[in-house]
Amino acid sequence: PAHVEQLRAQLGIRVIGADCPRPVGSLLQASFPQYVLDAVEAAGYTHPTAVQRQAWPIIMKGRDLVALAETGSGKTLAFLLPALVHVNAQPVLREGEGPLALVLAPTRELAVQIHEESVRFGHPCGVSSVCLHGGVPKAPQVLALRKAPEVVVATPGRLTELLAKKKTELSRCTYVVVDEADRMLDLGFVPQLRGLLQQMRPDRQTLMFSATWPAEVQALASTFLLPGFLLLEVGGAL
Ligand code: ADP
């Protein structure tokens, strides 16, 4: 409807794809459970960003999504808060089972940052998180994986290695985020990323975040997201 289009224009966002839910007006409209609202309130965040206002209702409906938005627009919480809800809706993990949600990031620094947010918001929600990246010994990561964390934040290289060594597995993983997909491309991780996504359950929800939309990232999205995925563009990123 026209008023929803007008609202999107005001927020500086554009959506491509069918049956997109309207952006939420506030955090309270995002249909998050109280424990998520409490965690956000504890962080002192009162107003969702534009990408959060449109991404939350899309992701909470279980839709696949590509969101294009520049750095600093609040993409991390756009995918992390729905991840916490998704995780808490699943049957409890048993020993030896891999994560329920996976976030892939191109660099150690980014993985660590996302993991820190995941701990800050996940801990009060009863969700545990482990970070896997190269440049450090594997043993502590292997030990942390034995505690069956619900969320794994990983770089593609280290996760591929640990999967090959059977230190974790992805049979329960139904929520997958590819963050900074364009940097994955720049750093040459696309083949590894393809290898990982290929071995994951087809009934997962897949979300991809990027600042730009080069052909190779489009190809990645069309191969690994459901055909009905929504494309959300924030602030003229396209
Ligand atoms: P991006 O991934 O788009 O570069 P981040 O998710 O890292 O951006 O967010 C940038 C900063 O804004 C972070 O410090 C984050 O904690 C903060 N932030 C995220 N959402 C909100 C919000 N709704 N209100 C205020 N600050 C926010």
Ligand code: MG
């Ligand atoms: Mg980010």
